[in-house]
Amino acid sequence: xxxxxxxxxxxxxxxxxxxxxxxxxxxxxxxxxxxxxxxxxxxxxxxxxxxxxxxxxxxxxxxxxxxxxxxxxxxxxxxxxxxxxxxxxxxxxxxxxxxxxxxxxxxxxxxxxxxxxxxxxxxxxxxxxxxxxxxxxxxxxxxxxxxxxxxxxxxxxxxxxxxxxxxxxxxxxxxxxxxxxxxxxxxxxxxxxxxxxxxxxxxxxxxxxxxxxxxxxxxxxxxxxxxxxxxxxxxxxxxxxxxxxxxxxxxxxxxxxxxxxxxxxxxxxxxxxxxxxxxxxxxxxxxxxxxxxxxxxxxxxxxxxxxxxxxxxxxxxxxxx
Amino acid sequence: xxxxxxxxxxxxxxxxxxxxxxxxxxxxxxxxxxxxxxxxxxxxxxxxxxxxxxxxxxxxxxxxxxxxxxxxxxxxxxxxxxxxxxxxxxxxxxxxxxxxxxxxxxxxxxxxxxxxxxxxxxxxxxxxxxxxxxxxxxxxxxxxxxxxxxxxxxxxxxxxxxxxxxxxxxxxxxxxxxxxxxxxxxxxxxxxxxxxxxxxxxxxxxxxxxxxxxxxxxxxxxxxxxxxxxxxxxxxxxxxxxxxxxxxxxxxxxxxxxxxxxxxxxxxxxxxxxxxxxxxxxxxxxxxxxxxxxxxxx
Numbered sequence: 001x002x003x004x005x006x007x008x009x010x011x012x013x014x015x016x017x018x019x020x021x022x023x024x025x026x027x028x029x030x031x032x033x034x035x036x037x038x039x040x041x042x043x044x045x046x047x048x049x050x051x052x053x054x055x056x057x058x059x060x061x062x063x064x065x066x067x068x069x070x071x072x073x074x075x076x077x078x079x080x081x082x083x084x085x086x087x088x089x090x091x092x093x094x095x096x097x098x099x100x101x102x103x104x105x106x107x108x109x110x111x112x113x114x115x116x117x118x119x120x121x122x123x124x125x126x127x128x129x130x131x132x133x134x135x136x137x138x139x140x141x142x143x144x145x146x147x148x149x150x151x152x153x154x155x156x157x158x159x160x161x162x163x164x165x166x167x168x169x170x171x172x173x174x175x176x177x178x179x180x181x182x183x184x185x186x187x188x189x190x191x192x193x194x195x196x197x198x199x200x201x202x203x204x205x206x207x208x209x210x211x212x213x214x215x216x217x218x219x220x221x222x223x224x225x226x227x228x229x230x231x232x233x234x235x236x237x238x239x240x241x242x243x244x245x246x247x248x249x250x251x252x253x254x255x256x257x258x259x260x261x262x263x264x265x266x267x268x269x270x271x272x273x274x275x276x277x278x279x280x281x282x283x284x285x286x287x288x289x290x291x292x293x294x295x296x297x298x299x300x301x302x303x304x305x306x307x308x309x310x311x312x313x314x315x316x317x318x319x320x321x
Numbered sequence: 322x323x324x325x326x327x328x329x330x331x332x333x334x335x336x337x338x339x340x341x342x343x344x345x346x347x348x349x350x351x352x353x354x355x356x357x358x359x360x361x362x363x364x365x366x367x368x369x370x371x372x373x374x375x376x377x378x379x380x381x382x383x384x385x386x387x388x389x390x391x392x393x394x395x396x397x398x399x400x401x402x403x404x405x406x407x408x409x410x411x412x413x414x415x416x417x418x419x420x421x422x423x424x425x426x427x428x429x430x431x432x433x434x435x436x437x438x439x440x441x442x443x444x445x446x447x448x449x450x451x452x453x454x455x456x457x458x459x460x461x462x463x464x465x466x467x468x469x470x471x472x473x474x475x476x477x478x479x480x481x482x483x484x485x486x487x488x489x490x491x492x493x494x495x496x497x498x499x500x501x502x503x504x505x506x507x508x509x510x511x512x513x514x515x516x517x518x519x520x521x522x523x524x525x526x527x528x529x530x531x532x533x534x535x536x537x538x539x540x541x542x543x544x545x546x547x548x549x550x551x552x553x554x555x556x557x558x559x560x561x562x563x564x565x566x567x568x569x570x571x572x573x574x575x576x577x578x579x580x581x582x583x584x585x586x587x588x589x590x591x592x593x594x595x596x597x598x599x600x601x602x603x604x605x606x607x608x609x610x611x612x613x614x615x616x617x618x619x
Contacts, residue, residue, distance in 0.1 A: 030444045033522040037439030038451060041432045044492035049458050052469035059469065068472040116358045121351075129605065130362045133369070136597035138551035140569045141590045142368070144576050148583065149371045149383075158371065161388040192368060197612065204613035257553045257569075264577045273554070280468040281558065290468050302460045 053298075056291040064288035078292035087267075088293055091275035092300075098271060099252040101187050106248055107241070110195045114202035115233075128203070132196035139257030142189045147174060147262050151185045177268040186269070189258050194251065198244050205240035209233065246308060253301050272297050372594070375587035383583045396584065403588045410563055411589055414571035419596075421486045421556070421567055422549035428491040429545045430538060437500025438526055442512070452501070458494035471558050481565040486556055490549070496541065503537050504530070540611020543604045547597055568593040 055068075060078050062070035082088045113131050117124060134142070150158045153172040160170045173181045213232050214224075222228050234241075256273040263269050270278075272293065280290025375383050377399060378392040404412055439445075440452050470489055479485030507530060515525040531538070556567040566574070572593060575586045601608065 028521050030522075031446075034439050034443040034445035034448065036523065037443060037526075038436045041436030041492060041497060042451065042454075044432065044488075045455065045458065045494070048470065048473070048489040048492055049461075049466065049494070052466040052473055053461060055469040055472070056466060068469075068476075113361060116354065116361065119354055120358060127358050127362055128609075129601075130365050132605075132609070133598070133601060134365060136547065136601050137594055138553065138569050138572075140551075140553050140572045140576075141372075141594055144572060144586065144590050145368045145372055147576065148581075148586065149375060150368065154384075156384045156388055158388065192365065196365075200609055200612045260553075260557075261573050261576060276468070277554075281471070287468060287472070294466065294468060298461050305460055 056294050059287050060292035060295050062288050064286070064291070066285045068287055070288065074288075078288045079296065082289055082293045082296060085289075087270070088272070088275055088279075091270050091272045094269055095253065095255070095271045097183070098186070098255060099249060101183065102190055102252055103245060103248045105187065106191055106195055106198060107244060109191055110198035110244070111202050111237070111241075113195060113199040114206055115229075117199070118203060118206045128199075131199055134192050135194070135197045137193060139189075139193060140261055142193050143258045143261035146185055146189045146258075174262060175266070177266075180269070182263060182269050185262060186258055189262070190255075194248075198248070201240055201244055202237065205237050206233070209236045246305065249304065249308070250301070253297070372587055372591055375583065376591040377588075378584055380583045383587075399584050399588045403585055403592070406585065409571075409575070409585065409589070410566070411571060411592075413564060414566045414568045415592065417483075417486075417565060418550055418568040418593075420483060422546050424483070424487050425490055425549035426542050426546045428487065429493055429496055429549075430542055432491050433493055433496040434500045434531075434538070434541075435526075436497045437502075438504050438530065440497070441501045441504035441507075443522060455494050455497055459498065467554060467558055470555075474559065480559055481562045485559045486565070486567070490552070490555060496545065499541065503534070507534065536607060537611065539604065539607040543600060543608045544611060546600065550597060 059068065059070070061073060061075060063072040063074050063077075064070035117128050117131065120127060151173040152158075152160070153175055154160065154170065157170075157173075159173070163169075163171065171181055173185050209232070213236070214228060217228050217232055218224070222231065254273065255271045256277070259269060259271050259274050260277070276290050276293050276297075279293065280287055374390075374392055377395045377397065379394070379396055382389070382392045382394075403409070436455075440448060440455070445451075474480060474485045474489060477485075479488075511529055511533065512525045515529045520528060551569065552567075553569040553573070556570050557573065560566045560570050563571075563574075568589075572586070572590060575581075575589065
């Protein structure tokens with residue numbers, strides 16, 4: 001339809017496309033087109049993202065049990081309740097422990113896999129697929145395999161079978177928090193699921209490192225191996241590393257699926273999302289407290305993200321080029 | 322797996338035909354390299370093997386006293402049993418997942434690519450402000466808003482419906498952001514030629530930009546489909562009635578159920594992964610490219 005507005009193109013178009021150029025009625029105006037293109041997305045964003053966030057903030061100041069149209073304003077009471085609530089604070093601790101485990105291990109494993117695959121001459125595509133394939137699995141499916149087959153707490157579980165070869169007794173991996181073996185189960189499941197994805201990012205970055213850098217280093221007498229890795233590969237991967245760590249942190253904050261499925265009905269090892277799920281949609285249906293928890297969590301995530309950006313220079317990746 | 326001969330010793334100078342992967346390291350001989358990769362690969366494949374093994378075993382094989390690597394007898398009948406078991410609405414949940422993931426993918430691509438193009442290309446005074454409003458949503462994990470979102474969707478009467486499962490997930494700030502980054506790098510000359518030929522933004526987008534971006538669209542479609550198929554929290558919140566469960570919710574319910582029928586659960590899990598394994602095998606090129614191109618590389 002808008003193709004009919006051809007007349008203006010008769011006059012010589014200036015080389016730099018500027019907003020001043022097109023003067024062809026509403027249909028062709030950039031403003032109209034901008035809203036035509038972004039409008040559907042922005043309306044949806046307003047309704048399904050911004051409105052819930054605002055509603056959540058509003059709810060967090062009310063006593064809202066079993067209702068989302070509360071009338072009892074209680075100020076910051078939900079916030080003080082959540083911040084002194086052992087379960088919620090415990091869930092933040094759980095998250096911190098989880099992130100402290102999962103972020104560095106995934107970073108190291110995915111980088112190692114990328115370095116390995118990058119050096120392969122034969123079967124490179126095969127191994128890349130092998131490491132990447134778990135990305136296809138859902139956390140639910142992985143949780144199921146981990147819980148019912150590998151780390152099943154009984155004799156027929158794979159891990160317990162292997163341990164039995166060495167004369168070690170059965171371990172109740174998931175049903176006993178002392179010692180907290182469940183961390184091993186959760187961390188290995190997530191490592192398996194997500195390392196391949198980040199390996200692809202590292203592979204792409206590795207292949208972008210100019211080969212001359214290594215040649216120059218060889219001339220300068222750097223030994224291949226640790227020295228070139230330390231002084232060339234690692235610095236060249238800085239931007240990717242930063243992005244990967246940020247993505248890993250965000251993914252860790254959102255942890256829900258495997259905790260929910262591996263540790264169902266236990267009270268320990270609940271990350272914030274699982275805790276909020278039970279708080280808001282569980283028996284007490286406490287939307288006010290749940291919303292306050294969500295707001296606290298969001299503020300924490302924003303703070304950590306901004307801090308990380310400040311210290312690690314997210315978005316300043318261009319300088320390494 | 323290590324079928325290669327260790328012909329290249331580590332002291333050898335860079336081999337005559339420098340391989341793409343040859344640079345940057347020399348600590349490991351090529352045998353060592355393949356041994357390490359093979360061991361890692363073994364650990365990555367074991368869970369898949371266990372899944373298939375258990376899916377095709379009898380319950381006594383799975384829970385037997387002496388754990389065996391191979392099942393004693395392969396039970397192909399388990400497939401039939403899964404789909405004819407009346408107590409487990411598994412076929413329905415597969416169908417739900419297929420519908421939800423497909424419509425989710427189509428919708429996300431349509432809505433987010435248009436918005437990404439608008440943000441990247443159409444000169445508008447406040448475009449930057451709009452872009453920051455989109456970026457801001459990346460900071461707030463979408464999962465954190467599930468409580469008010471659930472309330473919103475239930476007040477619309479969308480609980481247990483495809484609408485409720487699909488529509489709230491269409492407005493992904495991240496996908497919009499990736500499309501914007503991609504379109505920023507799209508050659509401007511092509512569009513300018515189209516404008517000279519008399520196409521407006523809309524015409525240029527559909528006739529020039531989209532047909533020339535099919536690779537990127539295919540990559541984003543693959544990633545979006547995988548995410549849609551695998552998503553769990555939102556379908557869990559929305560799917561109250563077993564008839565509206567997606568595959569993931571159904572699996573989760575079998576897992577926490579008291580009466581565990583092992584071989585059926587594993588068979589169901591295998592079927593939940595199967596579509597994505599096909600997607601992987603056939604679309605891997607785009608998938609890997611797409612992930613590598615998403616603009617987060619250095």
